[in-house]
Amino acid sequence: MSATPFPAGPIQHCQGRAVVVPGDDIDTDRIIPARYLKCVTFDGLAEGVFADDRRERAGDHPFDRAGNQGAAILVVNRNFGCGSSREHAPQALMRWGIRAVIGESFAEIFFGNCLALGIPCLSADHDTVLAVQAAVAAHPGALLQLDLEPPQVTLQADGEALAWPLELAAGPRRMLVSGEWNGTAQLVAHDAELRATTGRLPYLAGFATA
Amino acid sequence: MSAGTLYDKVWELHRVADLPGGATQLFIGLHLIHEVTSPQAFAALDDLGLSVRHPERTVATVDHIVPTTSQARPFADPLAEEMLATLEANCARHGITLHGLGSGRQGIVHVIAPELGLTQPGMTVACGDSHTSTHGAFGAIAFGIGTSQVRDVLASQSLAMGKLKVRRIRVEGTLQSGVYAKDLVLHVIRTLGVKGGVGYAYEFAGPAIEALSMEERMTLCNMAIEGGARCGYVNPDAITFAYLKGRPHAPAGEAWERAVAWWSALASGPDAVFDDEVVFDAATIAPTVTWGITPGQAIGVDEAVPTLEQTDSDERPIAEEAYRYMDLRPGVPIEGLPVDVCFIGSCTNGRLSDLRAAAAVARGRQVAAGIKAFVVPGSEQVAAAAEAEGLDAVFREAGFEWREPGCSMCLAMNPDRLEGRQISASSSNRNFKGRQGSASGRTLLMSPAMVAAAAVSGHVADVRRLIATPSSPEPAPTPA
Ligand code: SF4
Numbered sequence: 201m202s203a204t205p206f207p208a209g210p211i212q213h214c215q216g217r218a219v220v221v222p223g224d225d226i227d228t229d230r231i232i233p234a235r236y237l238k239c240v241t242f243d244g245l246a247e248g249v250f251a252d253d254r255r256e257r258a259g260d261h262p263f264d265r266a267g268n269q270g271a272a273i274l275v276v277n278r279n280f281g282c283g284s285s286r287e288h289a290p291q292a293l294m295r296w297g298i299r300a301v302i303g304e305s306f307a308e309i310f311f312g313n314c315l316a317l318g319i320p321c322l323s324a325d326h327d328t329v330l331a332v333q334a335a336v337a338a339h340p341g342a343l344l345q346l347d348l349e350p351p352q353v354t355l356q357a358d359g360e361a362l363a364w365p366l367e368l369a370a371g372p373r374r375m376l377v378s379g380e381w382n383g384t385a386q387l388v389a390h391d392a393e394l395r396a397t398t399g400r401l402p403y404l405a406g407f408a409t410a
Numbered sequence: 411m412s413a414g415t416l417y418d419k420v421w422e423l424h425r426v427a428d429l430p431g432g433a434t435q436l437f438i439g440l441h442l443i444h445e446v447t448s449p450q451a452f453a454a455l456d457d458l459g460l461s462v463r464h465p466e467r468t469v470a471t472v473d474h475i476v477p478t479t480s481q482a483r484p485f486a487d488p489l490a491e492e493m494l495a496t497l498e499a500n501c502a503r504h505g506i507t508l509h510g511l512g513s514g515r516q517g518i519v520h521v522i523a524p525e526l527g528l529t530q531p532g533m534t535v536a537c538g539d540s541h542t543s544t545h546g547a548f549g550a551i552a553f554g555i556g557t558s559q560v561r562d563v564l565a566s567q568s569l570a571m572g573k574l575k576v577r578r579i580r581v582e583g584t585l586q587s588g589v590y591a592k593d594l595v596l597h598v599i600r601t602l603g604v605k606g607g608v609g610y611a612y613e614f615a616g617p618a619i620e621a622l623s624m625e626e627r628m629t630l631c632n633m634a635i636e637g638g639a640r641c642g643y644v645n646p647d648a649i650t651f652a653y654l655k656g657r658p659h660a661p662a663g664e665a666w667e668r669a670v671a672w673w674s675a676l677a678s679g680p681d682a683v684f685d686d687e688v689v690f691d692a693a694t695i696a697p698t699v700t701w702g703i704t705p706g707q708a709i710g711v712d713e714a715v716p717t718l719e720q721t722d723s724d725e726r727p728i729a730e731e732a733y734r735y736m737d738l739r740p741g742v743p744i745e746g747l748p749v750d751v752c753f754i755g756s757c758t759n760g761r762l763s764d765l766r767a768a769a770a771v772a773r774g775r776q777v778a779a780g781i782k783a784f785v786v787p788g789s790e791q792v793a794a795a796a797e798a799e800g801l802d803a804v805f806r807e808a809g810f811e812w813r814e815p816g817c818s819m820c821l822a823m824n825p826d827r828l829e830g831r832q833i834s835a836s837s838s839n840r841n842f843k844g845r846q847g848s849a850s851g852r853t854l855l856m857s858p859a860m861v862a863a864a865a866v867s868g869h870v871a872d873v874r875r876l877i878a879t880p881s882s883p884e885p886a887p888t889p890a
Contacts, residue, residue: 225604225704225728229842233849234822238475238489240449240496252849278724279605282638283842284821285540286447287556308608308640309540309554316558371432371572380431382558384458387435387566393427394463394568397437400423402672403530404439404467407665 206294207318210379214300214320214346216272218336219262221250226276227283228310232292234284245288246295263296273344273353275333276303278326281310290314300346302353302366304329315372318381322351322366335362348377412576414682416532416645417611420551424534426568433570439533440550441468441563442519443506445475445497446823447538451560452500464567465505469528472497472510473518474823478786478813481511490824504564517789517815520544520757524628525791527657531646531673536563541757541839543634546643547627548650549676551611553641574611574640575685581618583693588874590767591626592633592759592837592857594618596698596708598690599637603725604706607639610686613678614644618692624653625763632758633839636705645677697873699744700841700855702732707841711860711872714743735843736852737831745870747854751834752783752865753846754810754858756820759837760788764858765796768837769804771862771876777809778868784811786818786826810865822847835864 236248254261262268274293280303281289290313293301301314301321311321324332332353336342339357346353351366351373368376375381398404412418426435443451448470455462462468475490485491501508509515509522516522520541523529535545535552538560545552559569579598599606612634614627622630627644634642644650651670654660661669696710707729709716717740721729733740738747754760754768765785777783785805787793793815796802802812819826820838827847828834834846834853841853854870863873 223727223731224724227842229821229840229845233844234847237446237823238487238493240493241453242450252844255849279608282604283540283840285538285554285556287450287538287558291557305605305608307638309556313556313558316556369432375431375433378430383429383431383570384460384562384565386429387562387568387570388460388463390427390435390566390568393435394437394566397424397426401437401439402668403533403661407661407669407672409668 207299211318211320211376211381212348214272215343216299217268217270217341218273218275218344219268219271220275220333220336221262222277222333224278225282226280228281228286228289229283231281231289232286236292237286237288242288242291242295245292249292249296267340270297272297272299273346274298274301275329275336276301277329278304280306282307285309287313290317290319294319302329302332315375315381318376320348320368320372320376322346322353322368324364324366328364332364348373412683412685415576415613415678415684416549416643416676417551417574417576417613419676420532420534421573423532429570431570433572435568436534436571437568438536438563439467440523440528440535441567442523442535442537442542443468443470443560444519444539445472445493447557447560448500449493449496450557451538451564454558454561455564458565460565462504462506462564467567468506468564469523470497470501470506470508471516471519471522474817474821476511476814476816477825478816478818479825481814487825514790517792518757518760518817520628520632521760521788521792524548524624525657525789527654527660530654530660531650532676536569540635541632543639543641544628544632544757546631546634546641547624549643549646549673551641551643554635575609576613577607577610577686577688578613578615578684580616580687580689581614581692582616582689583618583691584621585618585692585695586874588859588877589695589697590857590859591622591629593695593698594692595630595633596700596705596855597695599633599706600698600708601690602637602688604636604704605638607634607637610639612637612639612642613684614642619644620647623763624649625761628761629758633705636839646673647677697857697860699860699870700853701736701738701744702729703735703841703843704728705839705841705855707732708855709744711745711870714741715739717741745872747870748833749835749854749864749869750781750832751828752781752861753786753819753834753836753838754784754861755786755788755818756838757788758839759858760786760792762792762795764837765792765801768858768862769801771859771873772808772810772866773804775808775866777865781865781868783809783865784813786813787815789815808866819846821845835861835870837861
């Protein structure tokens with residue numbers, strides 16, 4: 201469904217239209233219902249994104265509205281992505297086309313899973329998020345520009361630019377901006393340090409020596 | 411900042427390196443995998459041309475997708491069959507132990523690792539499943555991870571992690587009869603909120619916690635994540651050691667003495683500093699039931715569905731959503747609410763003591779007309795132990811179905827699911843919309859004894875009354 205390539209390399213900006221999914225505590229069961237987890241690859245997950253909510257709303261869900269097709273920036277409210285640790289949730293969002301998320305707060309595991317895919321989750325206080333959501337609603341189809349350094353989002357509409365500051369902790373921000381968000385190679389490289397650590401953990405040798 | 415807690419000590423022991431992004435590389439002592447979150451991780455490992463760094467530190471089982479009626483292969487569902495076949499192939503190729511169906515050791519990942527003695531105090535435990543917090547019951551630091559992180563652990567036996575703050579949840583007093591660890595943890599989540607623990611590890615401490623059996627501690631830590639805390643733990647003590655002694659992977663002989671000394675030294679010391687502390691009184695906690703669509707929407711069985719006025723303003727939108735979804739009016743007592751399906755099982759409450767507590771209620775009574783009630787042991791070992799003491803017969807005679815081990819109706823990845831707007835009394839851990847397989851299905855979370863009470867009553871019932879009036883002369887079995 202997504203024409204844009206998946207995130208790769210340093211991520212400093214993200215541009216695109218926004219899709220707003222309002223509501224607090226939207227859990228990963230809602231983002232991708234469990235029946236879609238029956239797969240051995242992530243390839244077909246886009247069709248399951250918000251499947252139950254979309255069916256319930258019979259075509260009126262934000263992810264179904266014609267104007268939102270191709271949107272890249274998801275705007276949510278509080279504690280988005282709580283519940284099950286399934287990485288299928290960010291995978292499904294990414295495969296649908298989402299490249300960044302703005303919200304009041306995110307569940308930790310969801311945030312980490314997004315980071316590992318190169319999808320920044322930026323936060324802002326309640327009023328700011330409401331303002332962004334209202335601006336998106338007032339300017340359908342407007343382009344948003346998301347920057348990570350400093351974290352902010354800008355909406356271009358009617359010849360003027362509305363900007364809001366966002367938050368992203370220094371650690372994840374550095375990882376995204378430097379392109380080191382996919383850190384497997386880094387972890388593997390520390391083999392000598394890993395050996396030093398294993399040397400001080402007696403349980404690894406079954407407490408064989410005092 | 412916390413200092414001198416078990417969390418701090420285990421963190422320092424497992425620290426490998428500081429990463430440029432500000433995270434810490436943490437060694438993972440025990441990695442558990444299952445069929446749902448591992449196949450993509452193995453595929454990613456292949457893409458990177460990497461092998462499994464410590465195959466002997468990863469242990470696999472199959473739980474989410476297994477049917478609980480017939481476990482004959484191939485499964486009727488070709489997707490489920492493909493997932494298990496993929497896990498088997500990956501484990502064989504990488505030299506990872508798989509406790510498969512019929513091995514005598516298969517079961518829900520969070521049930522089998524403790525019962526095999528794999529989970530031990532002072533370890534770091536990771537698994538691609540949010541209820542990995544269960545293993546914290548042993549004084550391990552255990553947390554759920556996503557599939558990219560499963561790949562990282564396979565590749566490097568380590569993870570990039572940020573350190574959490576530590577909140578001590580001190581529970582004074584004694585739990586009343588008929589009130590279990592499940593009620594306690596639902597009460598904690600109800601009080602602190604489903605987001606209250608975000609950014610924290612929970613240390614459960616105090617006399618009420620020290621009095622809990624290991625299985626009860628597992629129930630408690632299992633649901634730490636439902637309160638937002640990515641891990642929860644209990645300091646290891648004599649109860650922990652007694653549980654572990656003699657288990658297949660526990661140290662033995664002289665190694666046992668060395669292990670106990672090392673484990674004991676890891677407990678939070680008297681000078682430990684916590685980032686926060688909250689105190690509860692166990693004696694005030696009633697059997698607790700969820701009425702809504704988050705585990706925090708819980709009330710005592712003797713209470714009524716809260717009204718909007720009784721709800722914090724920021725919780726009102728989700729309360730209104732819950733009234734609609736659950737079709738419950740504010741102010742209605744929860745006791746007496748009719749249920750359709752009663753499910754006893756899951757990694758929260760699918761262990762032997764859970765089945766004993768439920769059987770004590772079911773014994774000599776009958777499942778009410780029109781109710782489907784079933785019991786799914788958490789593992790093959792739990793099933794065998796329960797059958798050895800005749801619990802399966804108690805349940806069958808009372809009209810419950812006795813099933814094969816697996817995750818079952820905890821989540822909708824196998825044939826066990828709610829239909830339409832059915833409402834379940836469930837000993838599992840999540841009451842999210844659609845969690846049990848029907849997009850409009852409704853879930854009431856409660857203890858296994860309360861589920862049994864609902865099954866024989868036909869509606870939500872206060873188990874304390876059923877325990878007070880035994881239905882048969884036989885003495886109730888002693889809890890573990
Ligand atoms: S029993 Fe439920 S919560 Fe536990 S591992 Fe299985 S699906 Fe997850």
